[in-house]
Amino acid sequence: MTALRRGPTRRARPRAALLAAGLALAIAPRAGAQERAVILPEPNGTAVGVVVMLEAGGPGSDQPDGAAYLAGAAVAERLRPRLDALGAELRLTCDRSALRYTLLSPPATWWVATDLLLEFIFHQDPGDRAIASARAALVQRLRSQEANPDRLAERALEEATFDGPRPWTRARCGRSETVRALAYEDVRRTRRAHFDPARAAAAVAGPVDEQRAHRLLADALADVRRAVHAPDPAPGPTGGRRTLRRNTVTSWTGVAFPLPDDADRDAVRLLAFHLREQFAPAPVRPAIVGIETRIDDTRGTALLVLRLVTDPDAAQRWTDALLERVRRLGERPLSGAAFAALVRRYRGDLLLRLAGPEDRAHEAAAQAFHDHAYDDPVRALESVTAERVRRATAALGDPAIARLGPG
Amino acid sequence: MRWIPGPCLLAVLVPALAAAQDAPRNPLGRVHTVRAPGGPVIAVRPQPEVPLVAIRLAVRVEEPPVEAGAARALQRLAQPELERAAREYGARVRLERDATHAIYTVVGPARGFEAYVGMLRAALAARDAAPGRIASLRALVDGEATAQFDTPEPLLRRRLHRALFPAVHGAESAVPTAELTVAALARFWHRTMRPERMQVVVAGDVAPDDVADAFDDWRAAAPDPPAGPAREEGTDPRDPPEPPEPQVLFPWVAHGYTAADDASAAALAISARLVRDRLDESFLRTGRAELWWAPGGQRALVLIGSVSPSETRALAGSLTDTVAAPAGSDSLDAGADAAAPLQPGGSDTAVIAGQLRQALSRTASLVAPAQVARARRGLRRDMLFAARTPHGMATVLGEFLQRTGDARNAVRFLDALDGVDAARVRVVLRRLAADRPISVQVSQ
Numbered sequence: 130m131t132a133l134r135r136g137p138t139r140r141a142r143p144r145a146a147l148l149a150a151g152l153a154l155a156i157a158p159r160a161g162a163q164e165r166a167v168i169l170p171e172p173n174g175t176a177v178g179v180v181v182m183l184e185a186g187g188p189g190s191d192q193p194d195g196a197a198y199l200a201g202a203a204v205a206e207r208l209r210p211r212l213d214a215l216g217a218e219l220r221l222t223c224d225r226s227a228l229r230y231t232l233l234s235p236p237a238t239w240w241v242a243t244d245l246l247l248e249f250i251f252h253q254d255p256g257d258r259a260i261a262s263a264r265a266a267l268v269q270r271l272r273s274q275e276a277n278p279d280r281l282a283e284r285a286l287e288e289a290t291f292d293g294p295r296p297w298t299r300a301r302c303g304r305s306e307t308v309r310a311l312a313y314e315d316v317r318r319t320r321r322a323h324f325d326p327a328r329a330a331a332a333v334a335g336p337v338d339e340q341r342a343h344r345l346l347a348d349a350l351a352d353v354r355r356a357v358h359a360p361d362p363a364p365g366p367t368g369g370r371r372t373l374r375r376n377t378v379t380s381w382t383g384v385a386f387p388l389p390d391d392a393d394r395d396a397v398r399l400l401a402f403h404l405r406e407q408f409a410p411a412p413v414r415p416a417i418v419g420i421e422t423r424i425d426d427t428r429g430t431a432l433l434v435l436r437l438v439t440d441p442d443a444a445q446r447w448t449d450a451l452l453e454r455v456r457r458l459g460e461r462p463l464s465g466a467a468f469a470a471l472v473r474r475y476r477g478d479l480l481l482r483l484a485g486p487e488d489r490a491h492e493a494a495a496q497a498f499h500d501h502a503y504d505d506p507v508r509a510l511e512s513v514t515a516e517r518v519r520r521a522t523a524a525l526g527d528p529a530i531a532r533l534g535p536g
Numbered sequence: 537m538r539w540i541p542g543p544c545l546l547a548v549l550v551p552a553l554a555a556a557q558d559a560p561r562n563p564l565g566r567v568h569t570v571r572a573p574g575g576p577v578i579a580v581r582p583q584p585e586v587p588l589v590a591i592r593l594a595v596r597v598e599e600p601p602v603e604a605g606a607a608r609a610l611q612r613l614a615q616p617e618l619e620r621a622a623r624e625y626g627a628r629v630r631l632e633r634d635a636t637h638a639i640y641t642v643v644g645p646a647r648g649f650e651a652y653v654g655m656l657r658a659a660l661a662a663r664d665a666a667p668g669r670i671a672s673l674r675a676l677v678d679g680e681a682t683a684q685f686d687t688p689e690p691l692l693r694r695r696l697h698r699a700l701f702p703a704v705h706g707a708e709s710a711v712p713t714a715e716l717t718v719a720a721l722a723r724f725w726h727r728t729m730r731p732e733r734m735q736v737v738v739a740g741d742v743a744p745d746d747v748a749d750a751f752d753d754w755r756a757a758a759p760d761p762p763a764g765p766a767r768e769e770g771t772d773p774r775d776p777p778e779p780p781e782p783q784v785l786f787p788w789v790a791h792g793y794t795a796a797d798d799a800s801a802a803a804l805a806i807s808a809r810l811v812r813d814r815l816d817e818s819f820l821r822t823g824r825a826e827l828w829w830a831p832g833g834q835r836a837l838v839l840i841g842s843v844s845p846s847e848t849r850a851l852a853g854s855l856t857d858t859v860a861a862p863a864g865s866d867s868l869d870a871g872a873d874a875a876a877p878l879q880p881g882g883s884d885t886a887v888i889a890g891q892l893r894q895a896l897s898r899t900a901s902l903v904a905p906a907q908v909a910r911a912r913r914g915l916r917r918d919m920l921f922a923a924r925t926p927h928g929m930a931t932v933l934g935e936f937l938q939r940t941g942d943a944r945n946a947v948r949f950l951d952a953l954d955g956v957d958a959a960r961v962r963v964v965l966r967r968l969a970a971d972r973p974i975s976v977q978v979s980q
Contacts, residue, residue, distance in 0.1 A: 171585040175563040176924040214910075216917035235920050236563050334585075336563065470624065477626015477645050480588050484643075484925040489586065507587065 164353040165330035166346035167493040177239035177335030178487030180494040195303015196319040202263035203255035217242040223302035247349035285531035286383035289371040332493035334486040368527035380444035380534030387526030388431040396521035416443035459523035462515035568744040576734035579943035589740030590926035606724035614659035646741035663725040685779035740926035787979035802952035809911035829939035900965035
């Protein structure tokens with residue numbers, strides 16, 4: 130099985146630094162080493178956040194759509210009474226790149242709760258009752274999502290990005306009808322084949338003993354110095370176009386810019402924040418209802434995704450304005466004072482998004498999962514310059530664009 | 537509670553052993569207090585995990601009818617500039633008004649701490665409303681109050697709060713009248729926005745000494761004479777104007793049981809959790825059990841219920857249930873209303889009231905150690921999870937500071953939970969169940 134294509138990596142690391150990181154790992158594991166387990170010890174915290182990300186089936190796999198999500202949900206269903214007895218809470222989310230378990234525990238019980246979670250993810254059959262119960266809940270949740278135009282718009286953007294409905298644009302997290310049709314054996318087979326420690330990364334943040342926490346994760350994930358094992362990545366994105374006509378009050382426009390393999394992620398994040406500010410709903414922009422931005426990592430392909438919700442009549446105008454803004458930012462850097470103010474505002478936004486231990490664990494687990502390394506994003510921001518943002522913007526690929534709306 | 541065999545017994549024992557390695561004795565940690573003479577009370581909880589800081593400033597508010605809505609009006613007056621200034625630092629602002637306090641909160645990168653203190657000071661100083669502006673402020677506050685009480689439950693809570701704690705006449709979100717003039721607003725400001733009426737909590741990546749320095753010059757100064765004729769507090773006998781009645785589809789009933797002074801907050805909180813679990817199993821559409829605190833330490837167990845008329849009709853035939861004490865347990869006090877049978881065909885509010893009384897008395901009649909342990913675990917978890925971010929920590933400590941005068945009581949409360957056993961909870965619940973509650977309702 131081939132390793133995940135690295136795709137866009139955070140930054141090139143000198144060989145000497147890698148060697149030093151390996152030695153450091155041998156002595157005392159800490160954040161910054163190249164591995165799939167990250168520990169962020171925080172002695173003054175009041176709760177422990179643990180995030181486990183699992184690559185559970187790629188575009189060419191034989192598992193039915195949604196089988197991995199259902200298997201994951203059945204594990205969570207089986208675990209909840211035990212975790213409740215420990216005062217812990219568990220959430221499961223699914224997106225195109227991974228399943229993600231987020232566990233929040235009181236300090237006194239985090240170790241037992243995490244040990245149970247890892248044991249059940251990788252080694253325990255959830256049982257028919259848990260599968261049935263999870264399936265009913267998941268079908269209901271998916272059905273309500275499918276009715277939302279936002280979900281349709283997202284799917285249209287995927288198809289525009291990867292040139293049509295192909296295996297790699299399948300609904301990996303399933304649709305209500307595919308999940309409803311899953312048999313117990315489908316779920317079991319998927320769990321046995323894909324819930325593999327070598328396909329996972331994890332992080333812990335909170336008042337924990339660093340070495341003890343690292344031992345727990347390393348024992349569960351096997352050789353944490355190896356990158357996440359994953360199937361072949363999707364082919365490169367194409368700058369496609371999709372339009373869906375739906376009788377909606379507003380229009381959804383999605384724009385996906387491919388990132389190069391060596392993308393400057395910190396600069397791209399700052400760019401995304403700047404665009405969010407520039408196109409946020411405001412009295413001077415009454416036609417804009419909302420904007421979202423994110424960096425999407427899917428099987429070695431990274432995208433900067435921008436999603437605008439507007440009045441239908443203004444959708445094209447604001448899409449053009451967005452593309453023009455990106456083009457200009459790639460030509461000329463922001464001025465000194467404006468850039469400094471932008472960084473100050475973005476830093477606050479970033480810190481507030483990392484306010485909880487589970488948020489910090491998520492950030493660390495995602496980096497370990499996609500990049501096989503962890504850098505404190507707040508510290509990394511200190512060295513981002515206006516010129517780096519300009520270069521990162523200029524390096525964006527041709528965008529795919531999809532729109533959902535009336536007429 | 538379900539019996540969960542095997543691994544969970546281990547799960548209870550192992551954490552006790554593991555606690556010594558990983559967890560501090562009380563995860564809420566050490567809370568420092570700072571108070572300069574004539575200045576605000578300040579509690580500081582260092583939380584350096586992420587370089588954020590939260591400052592929560594609560595001002596004790598009393599609004600006689602002529603100044604109804606003044607606290608909110610002052611907040612709305614200060615809001616635009618406060619938000620603009622905070623945004624430049626990537627910080628966020630939250631302005632709230634509860635039954636007794638106006639609360640200003642700023643959360644942002646820790647390196648902006650001193651700037652946030654300056655912003656708050658400027659926000660609290662804002663009081664000059666142009667005559668044209670006062671009318672729009674009144675309309676804004678009126679709209680907020682109307683929206684807040686547009687559904688039955690907030691109105692029900694407001695009525696019960698006033699009935700339980702009549703001495704606390706902060707009049708949460710009272711509707712302003714034409715008497716809220718520029719002069720009335722200024723008078724309210726002079727009387728209210730004084731450092732000695734303020735309680736501050738700072739949580740995050742900040743040292744107690746730096747906090748003390750930042751607030752060092754926040755001492756009370758000699759007040760400027762208020763504009764216009766002076767009004768003495770307490771001379772206006774009118775009740776504050778009430779928000780309009782909302783449309784009520786389902787009736788709501790609330791019971792408030794005043795707790796005895798010697799009933800500990802921890803025991804009351806666990807009791808409320810047990811009654812809540814009982815209400816979850818009832819046929820009420822909504823059932824809540826909460827511990828309410830007022831400044832000065834008054835506490836009450838509050839039960840809230842709502843039911844749809846179709847549900848009461850469907851269950852009318854089964855509403856002859858009575859409370860029976862299980863064999864071997866102490867029998868209930870004969871004076872308890874809860875022993876009376878529920879009559880089929882009674883009004884919806886009578887049905888709700890009966891269900892609330894029954895939930896309390898049933899819970900009181902059977903308090904199992906496992907239930908108490910579960911409630912204790914849930915309370916501890918909720919508190920620790922709420923306090924895991926600087927904003928959450930400031931809120932948890934700030935609410936204890938408001939209600940008890942000492943933010944460190946939050947730490948003591950968490951410790952006290954471990955000392956509450958089933959016997960103690962049983963005593964508390966039975967005393968409450970034997971009392972006649974204060975009752976309010978909102979119905980068609």
